[in-house]
Amino acid sequence: MNYSMKIKPDTVRVGLKPTPFIDRLRPLNKFESLAYWQGYWSPADFGNPEREYFAIRNTTSVFDLSPMTKYRIKGPQAEAFLQRLMTRNIAKLKPGRVAYTVWCNDEGKVIDDGTLFRLGPQEFRLCCQEHQLFWLLTSAAGFDVSIHDETDEVCGLSLQGPTSYSVLRALGLAAVETLKPFELRDFSFGPGSIMVSRTGFTGDLGYELWCAPGQALPLWDALQSAGRDFGGVEPIGSTALDMARIEAGFIGAHLDFMPADQAVRAGRAASPFELNLEWLVDFNKGHFTGRAALLAEQKAGSKRCLVAVDIEGNKPANHALIYHRKKTEVGHISSGIWSPTAKRNIGLAMLQMPYGKSITSDLWAEIYVMRELKWEKRMAKCTIVKAPFFEPARRRATPPGAY
Amino acid sequence: MSYSHIVIGAGHNGLTCAAYLAKSGAKVLVLEARSQPGGAAATEEIAPGYRVSSCAHLLYQLHPRIMLDLALDRHGLEFSAKNITTTVLAGDGAALTMLDGKATGNISEKDAQNWPIFWARMKKIARHLQPMLLMSPPRLAGRDLSQNLDLLKLGWSIRSLGREDMREFLRIAAMNVYDLAADYFDSPLIKVRISADAVLGTTLGPRSPGSVLSLLYKLTGALNGVQGAMALPKGGMGAVSGALLRAGAVRGVDLRLGQRVRRIIVADGKASGVETDTGEIIEAANVISNADIAKTMVSMVGAQHIDAGFQRDVSKIRSKGATAKLNLALSALPNFTGADAQALAGRLLLTESIEQIELAFNPAKYGQWSKHPLLEVVIPSVTDPALAPAGHHVLSAIVQYAPYQVESGWASQREPFQRDVMAHLEHFAPGIGASVVGTDLKTPADLEAQFGLPGGHWHHGELAIDQLLMLRPVAGAARYATPVENLFLCGAGCHPGGGVMGAAGYNAARAVLAKRQAA
């Protein structure tokens, strides 16, 4: 037996991994402001996150999605495999549609969330934040299914904002107005085609464009020209995107939940119920990993709950502890911002039950603000509200408005 | 006919479980894939007129409680020898014969005096672990009353070892048997005896950590009131299964042979019956599997009905055996160098030293069989002449170490393996080859194919610290119930483990019945 392994020098990568769009994005990233995303070169902002945020809500923003982890899942038992993996009923997902879903470990705790694209009866793409190959392959044992990491073979741009439809029309995508939310379709572009899905992480009108790396730069350039008459297509980083996603009430891994397979401390991982995602759990579809645990949790009651809160004042409450009657610590804000669009101080909060369900009043966020090198503590009243904080009708309208 | 309980597999544990269930009023059907009941506790004809135990050949662990409850003596269990000697033969004439605390032969005076003290001490420790056999392993969290009582009993039992022996137990529990033997003895053949009992049937060498536990496990057995006694059932090991079968049959247990269960029917997380290879569907409110957990949960239930992490745990159980079985039909009583007539009526351990046992283990780690394996031999026809034609004999040998997987596969390697084993045997019993009139050699691959033993493993899963108690067969199924409601396990892969003991079957029946009471 030979255990030696030779590493060729040119296979060892040093530093961040480029995405196919880096040649356009790097010159614009004047402050070299980057965010960590699975080792890829990924901008946190392009110098002015507020401005980038307003592009999401007022014109069109473009975000490089290429680092998104993508798996191609196909085979005669692809659906059966995903039924066992996911909490959602995948049999109901038709080819040409996309579903947001979570998957759990045996204890019914969320490993990650993501979007599942049904490309055909036996073919899917799973997009998610964390690397999942180990869990996918573990779950695939006993199923006639193949799983392939295609992260580097498919690059993506997220085009979000009220004028995004107009931009795509100007790009020449035929009949793109008929694309409904969570629908996907191939469109011819240049010598080949791109896939467009009406999906996004902003809660606004928006699309995600997927293509082969060879088409990346032509697509980028074409979008820039197509956007010229519509207030431009503004490159954005993850900071602006994060603001939009909080307004939309979407959760993030490592922010609002700890991926169960990475959580080391007992009790840190969260169930779909605790994340307010019971609508993603279908107990009637047959077995799935975590089903028994979730049934038991449903019976016994969850320990925590994620709620949307409106916080008094205008000081962002990110990570603030929450107290009941200003005395008993009952949770914390997992994501909090001043929402420029809702003009409210908003947050997602993880509370220990019964707080958040039967006890919903007299909750206070402990916010620390630095004022001229001095910390001041504010107790700001929290009101539990319904997410999303911002939900424009244009998000769902089909055909979308030609702003 | 409708059944309340279906037991998949008529191994001795399945039969024990079925008999106990029937005893409390259940209507039980046992479905067995083979044409013969008993699983690895069976007797077979290897040549016309020559009958011998297929796999297990010595009885030392059958639980007294089960013998008594099911009145196995009344159902035909007899012994041709009740407390046989163990003789270690070095091959060069050196021999050491032991019966309980007595050791005579090639042993130093110091070791001969020390042996009864050591053996009594090991037996005492093992005796205090006995309560563990008939209890469900403790739950990792949230115990119920009956469990607390069980634990209390066990705790009390271990405490009552007394300070010195308890300290010794804690010292040796995770130790290897090579070091233990060296702690107490110098004489090579006594060390062989101690380590052979620890490694036979396992994929451990004398120097593998945890091998002492395996020795203590064996010593928890007490047959006919004598702890550590080894007996030969009259008619071979099939006699035990036969008695269990009759004990069940009189209580209404039905057995169908040649019926392999292909699928356990599961809907909404609950088992409701089985489908056999012929496509027949048989319904029952409870299904209990004597097969190993991987086969039960992955092949019969199916991945789509179980959690992925559980499936991974189940599939990772270490169950690659390293034990083969050689059965011979002989025209004459073989002549083992150094063995007298009494020795031939008992158990023979063939090897010269504990080091040689460890050396024999080495090739098995790398896909090869040992050319000088440890052999455990009995010639049951000496005390049970009916097993062979007059004046002829059957010999039963456990061949330790031959791995489950060999380079280039067993299909082509069986012949050379057999030649090597016979040559090795010839070294200890010159002339034996000439008297062979029939041979049946079972490699671990054969044991798996013929008996369904996963990896050909004697215990359905290695008996090692990480696969014991609440980790046996895996956490989440350690108390006989599986994550699939109404589906239980009762085989050797469960606590406490393999060997012809019946404890797993007994405990499983108790778990099934407890569920009924709770409902």
Ligand SMILES: Cc1cc2nc3c(=O)[nH]c(=O)nc-3n(C[C@H](O)[C@H](O)[C@H](O)COP(=O)(O)OP(=O)(O)OC[C@H]3O[C@@H](n4cnc5c(N)ncnc54)[C@H](O)[C@@H]3O)c2cc1C
């Ligand atoms: C070579 C060898 C020597 C041994 N020597 C000794 C010894 O001397 N003393 C001792 O005490 N122990 C010995 N053992 C160990 C002992 O034989 C086993 O641990 C014990 O017999 C296991 O019993 P069981 O009932 O749990 O399982 P098994 O005996 O394995 O029975 C399981 C049964 O289930 C059946 N089955 C499996 N799948 C299906 C299905 N899908 N449908 C229907 N039926 C199915 C199988 O055919 C089998 O009959 C030995 C083992 C081996 C392999």
